[in-house]
Amino acid sequence: MQTTSVQHRGPIPSPEQFGGYEQILPGSADRILKMAEKEQDHRHDWERRHLRWDGLINIVSLSFGWLLSLALAAGAVYCATISQPTAAVALTSVAAFGAVGSFLRGKRLFSRADHNLPSAPQPPSKPAQQNRRPPKKKR
Template identity: 30%
Template structure:
């Protein structure tokens, strides 16, 4: 009993030669197919990374807007004599920002 194994994106060279003998031009077509697949995979990886970066930037912008809104509401509440509400808003905003920085720094799931 004889067993043979080969792993890779294209056929083993001796099999490629056999394909070429059976169907002239087949080896070139197989190589082109492997190159096209590799180019497709590379393009998809680039698009995925670009989308992840875009999502992170969008999240940062929304977070900045939300934090600015909380600070403005806290300032408004403080100017109108509601110091308790102002303190709670600032405390929640600071806790959220610190939590986001800590999670972002130590989060390995991304």
């Protein structure tokens, strides 16, 4: 006895399955291809819009961050000119720590960018083995 297993992965059926669809309903293979093309166009459009908004949000966030840093620096200069060194140091510290934090966060996000993802799909991990103990006998 011999067992054969055939697997197929992908958004469209295998060529053999296409033939079966076409025999059952003429024109169905073309409809399946059009459906797959339409789905791909939709995904590309969605990704394009997502990337555009992501870029816009990054630019706006950077702009507001710079404006806040400039305002804090201006406040520190003002406090120094009116003989308030403690407030000037506090404002300068907040601006510096915020800038350093943003820089580190940006480096961490860049290191996890999409281009670092593996290109091939990873096999599913094996489920954790459960320890099965026999039930304890009651005395």
